[in-house]
Amino acid sequence: MFWHNFKYTLKIILRDYALVFWTLAFPLIMATLFNLAFSNIENGERLKVIDVAVIDDGEWQANKPFQEAFRELSREDSPDRLFDTRYVSREEANQLLADEDIAGFLQLKSGHPELTVAESGINATILKSAIEEIATQSQVIREIAQKDPTKLAQLGTLPTVEIEDQSSEHLSYTMIEYYTLIAMTCLYGGMIGMAAINQLLANMSTSGRRIAVSPSPKWKLIISGLLASYLVQLVGLALLFVYTITILHVDYGPHFGLVATLSLLGSLAGLAIGVAVASLVRSNANAKVGIIIAVTMFGCFLAGMMGITMKYIVDTNLPILNRLNPANLITDGLYALYYYPTFDRFWGDVSVLTGITIVLIGFSIWSLRKEQYDNL
Amino acid sequence: MKNTISVKHLTKIYQKIKAVDNLSFDVREGEILGLLGPNGSGKSTTINCILSLLKYDKGEIKIFDQPMSPDAYEIKRQIGVVFQDVAVFEELNVYDNIDFFCGLYIKDKAERAKCVEDAIKLVGLQDFRKFYPKQLSGGLLRRLNIACGIAHKPKLIFLDEPTVAVDPQSRNHILENIETLRKRGATVVYTTHYMEEAEQLCDRIIIIDKGKIIASGTPTELKKLVKNKPIKEVSGPTLNDVFLELTGKDLRD
Structure with a gap:
């Protein structure tokens, strides 16, 4: 029964030409448009040193870890130089920011970094990431110092921040767009997942009613339908990668295996969203499609598809939203692979995405297990 | 004769309206039972409750002497359903x-x-x-x-108005199919608006209106319920007459 349903779900999906278009062709069209729109912007862009200011007050002077970290990241002779840092008063910093001479300034308040930026953008994002990392490492050092000061000698007392161009060529703003495109492609899998589940539901179609009265356990039907949908979606994803790499010459950086891993998981998360919408939302198919498109597009918007600024704004003001936003988790994981030398952030994103996927699929199966309706 | 289906005191309330009101009936093994009633009378709701597609508020449903439920897979294995919509x-x-x-x-x-x-x-x-x-x-x-x-x-087949909107030839073919299924030993629950079909096919008929059984019996028994048949009808009342007599002539939604 499992493979029987798998085979026929696959047939049904592949003969649904609108679904095939959205899954296979739409991402390629979007990739082409991105390429046309951004290729000129990209030419000659490299990771630039960011102009920043630090409020040089008593608190700054007392915080050695931050001082050392900024000194290191601003060293002119360093190939990894990230910042051109000016040490100024608050008033001067405000003026520099108003004159757009700096991307932002940092002030320490009660040991906590407070970042002010003129406008959100890639520089603001890098600045924020660097400061977060310094703060995290400072905290670790503080904790070690409290527990076992002798260990500090082994570790060294100063945090090291490594934000560098990890790509084989150069830091690409367009990459963010491609990352969100991958996220969108993954999440559009929700449409296939939803279609596969709708056909099993008695309140969605007469064929669903016929399936509902059959002696086939729902979980088997759901999992086999999901697997067929996943296969189709992976074909779509593979096409996108082949097309962007071979035709558009997109460079996904040195960790393509992990990019692919995250994309596979992202696709599953997309399907899970579709399954959840299909099984938990009591509405017609069109409304469900609308919800999936809205969730996907809004998620991609928050993750920076229409401008990286939005990602920064959400990360800064409502971080929980992006921590639960699958589009952002996919984008952020890919972004972390590109920008960070360690994989902590990447695996963090992978873990949350896995959790969301398991919860959505599990809850959907549970809710459909013995479903009966009030009316049909 | 054994009962294939046993429905006792089935009640289904939807939005404060009793769609099915304390319905009790049996379907005997090997018979074709006609379930007749106007639109909205509760026929399809009754069938959907029997099939465990719909929740119901009260009552007991047994098929092949076993309680019917969404996960009664062994019972479901022996049921076939032909829905009204394709x-x-x-x-x-x-x-x-x-x-x-x-x-x-x-x-x-x-x-x-x-x-x-x-x-x-x-x-x-x-x-x-x-x-x-x-x-x-x-x-x-x-x-x-x-x-x-x-x-x-x-072994048990539900046919919910299978002949709606088909030409006489197709209808005739479908009715012959149902006869064939019965000859093979299947028990059939058949709903229709066409009285002549019910008369031709069904061993027994239950007429439902407003969620209640208002009459049941063989076609011959039901015909006897109509007493004021106009004299010009020399062949006696048809089931159509019975139906209209019992449920009224007003159009329903």
Whole structure:
């Protein structure tokens, strides 16, 4: 029964030409448009040193870890130089920011970094990431110092921040767009997942009613339908990668295996969203499609598809939203692979995405297990 | 004779309206039971409750002497349903549609292939195996709908207005199919608006209105309920007369 349903779900999906278009062709069209729109912007862009200011007050002077970290990241002779840092008063910093001479300034308040930026953008994002990392490492050092000061000698007392161009060529703003495109492609899998589940539901179609009265356990039907949908979606994803790499010459950086891993998981998360919408939302198919498109597009918007600024704004003001936003988790994981030398952030994103996927699929199966309706 | 279905005090309330009101009846093994009633009388709701598609508020439903529930898979294995609306996949051809639904009941490929072929022959779709539903006429679609519901050779078959909107030839063919199924030993629950169909096919008839059974019996017994039949009708009352007498002549939604 499992493979029987798998085979026929696959047939049904592949003969649904609108679904095939959205899954296979739409991402390629979007990739082409991105390429046309951004290729000129990209030419000659490299990771630039960011102009920043630090409020040089008593608190700054007392915080050695931050001082050392900024000194290191601003060293002119360093190939990894990230910042051109000016040490100024608050008033001067405000003026520099108003004159757009700096991307932002940092002030320490009660040991906590407070970042002010003129406008959100890639520089603001890098600045924020660097400061977060310094703060995290400072905290670790503080904790070690409290527990076992002798260990500090082994570790060294100063945090090291490594934000560098990890790509084989150069830091690409367009990459963010491609990352969100991958996220969108993954999440559009929700449409296939939803279609596969709708056909099993008695309140969605007469064929669903016929399936509902059959002696086939729902979980088997759901999992086999999901697997067929996943296969189709992976074909779509593979096409996108082949097309962007071979035709558009997109460079996904040195960790393509992990990019692919995250994309596979992202696709599953997309399907899970579709399954959840299909099984938990009591509405017609069109409304469900609308919800999936809205969730996907809004998620991609928050993750920076229409401008990286939005990602920064959400990360800064409502971080929980992006921590639960699958589009952002996919984008952020890919972004972390590109920008960070360690994989902590990447695996963090992978873990949350896995959790969301398991919860959505599990809850959907549970809710459909013995479903009966009030009316049909 | 054993009961295939036993319904006791079935009550289904939907939005404060009793869609099914304390309904009790049995369906005997091997009979064709007609479930008649105007639109909205509760026929389909009753069938959907029996099939465990709908929740109900009160009552007990047994099929083959076992309580019916959404996960009563052994009972479901022996049931076939032909819904009023054509329930097939537009993306699958005739053979694949029947094979898909049959495969939900029968695992063995060889056995299933035989069942699918038998069903195709029964409904006369031999020349349309590779046709997709949108290439079929209304009558052929109805026959495909029936084939999908009965290919696995169920012991109990629900037919919910299977002849709606088909030409007389297709209707006649469908009615012959139902007779064939009964001869094979299946028990049939049949709903229809066509009184002559019920009279031709059914061993017993239950007439439902406003969720209640208002009459039941053999066609002959039911005819006796009409006493004021106009004299000009020399052949006596038809079931159509019984139906209108009992449920009124007003149009329903």
